[in-house]
Amino acid sequence: MEYTIQKLASLAGVSTRTLRYYDEIGILKPARINSSGYRIYGQEEVNRLQQILFYRELGVGLDSIKEIVTAPTFDGARALREHREKLLEKREQLDLLITNVDKTIALTEGRITMSNKEKFEGFKKKMVEDNEKKYGKEIRDKYGKESVEASNAKVMNMTEEQYQEVTALAEQIHTTLAEAFKKGDPAGELAQKAADLHKQWLTYYWKDYSKEAHAGLAQMYVDDERFTAYYDKEQPGTAVFLRDSIHIYTGQKN
Amino acid sequence: MEYTIQKLASLAGVSTRTLRYYDEIGILKPARINSSGYRIYGQEEVNRLQQILFYRELGVGLDSIKEIVTAPTFDGARALREHREKLLEKREQLDLLITNVDKTIALTEGRITMSNKEKFEGFKKKMVEDNEKKYGKEIRDKYGKESVEASNAKVMNMTEEQYQEVTALAEQIHTTLAEAFKKGDPAGELAQKAADLHKQWLTYYWKDYSKEAHAGLAQMYVDDERFTAYYDKEQPGTAVFLRDSIHIYTGQKN
């Protein structure tokens, strides 16, 4: 089966310009050129285009795609992981922007307007803080938020098997925590085991683990009543107990 | 106080090229040009540049900034709200990308690799579904996720006053719902009032309200045990009752 440029274009859902461009930059050359100078593509090119579009959909740049599709031994998984990191950073940036835009809207609508200069100064300072501060409340809010996001965004992504594992883990945490709570010592062996299980459970939801984030999340269990209600369901005080256990486990002082 | 181009540039933390570009596109012209053709900026221009950079930090395009700073009566707040919408869309897109990248990584790492074509087909289908399907489970997941994100991202952003209002609303929902639950009819007046209050409450968290989203969130109260635990705290069955009330309120059939 052979395709002219438009046939291939409509098959793949791209423009002919795109295909000419891909030819131009050398990531997808036609199988041959006919006597009239027309580009003719074959099955191999169809497959290759699919690969290209696949990575393109993921937002990978064409130069990276070029490496992937031209070098057959290229580590596609690693490239994807790196790309993923970039996406996460981008989202962080976006979240920051949105938060600041929200704040600005609130300011301009609500209050007696500050002078532009004041606004600008405060804003600038805030941006720097957001970007540079590494610990403390700011970051805890962030981690807490991330955790909730992740639990929603990533849970859909689990295999059936993983889902079973994480459910089993949650059950273990539950029983261990209940026993530990009866003993009453958040530094005790059982409580620390519960904290450890909780950490393992977390790794199913978080892209990477940090003690600060773990401690922050634990604090959120106490601060957010929806989580408190869940953990205190059988034994009131369990949420606080779990937080204390985790803070000891992570060596956090707050 | 007068500034040459480099003085102003270092003062504001931008390049001289940027200032020349701003001159070129007409958003910041120097106060005057001296006898040697040098650009000379005054205090007014300093202020204006601060405004420009302020909006630029928020990711607003220079053409929009031009409208904002040149037309003194321009509705800056409205522009910001529109910009905010764009940012939210971008984040949606990003979340989609991240989810798909995650899936791909999981596939390539975990399982016997599918043929590229298979992968591509499934992937393509998924993207289309994500983008085009408007109702059903997919969208419910999405709305549910948004709600959780929003509650975390926006709550920090409320004024003290708003916070009081939303807390009072939550309390009202709680008492109204408890009474309605005793009557037992999710279509009854009290239950519908609770649903209406819940809608009002939601508007503090959601950028825009839709019946589908409201109904979807209600379903999540039943599906996610953390929320169920919260609503069933005093009267088991309240979460289901609230869901039913809201589904009647929104005219949802599921």
Place this chain on the structure above:
DNA sequence: ATACACCTTTACGCAACGTCAAGGTCAATA
């Protein structure tokens, strides 16, 4: 006088195509 920092305009480059423009090719029809 020379060096050196500063200023000017002009113009290409960047990512990934969209969008004309000007012209050749192919198959079907009047």
Place this chain on the structure above:
DNA sequence: TATTGACCTTGACGTTGCGTAAAGGTGTAT
């Protein structure tokens, strides 16, 4: 057979917000 209309070709400019030379004039301290 000539014409139409759909399809193909190669340029080449426009998009965003500057970075980065290049080529040349100005200011001032030594």
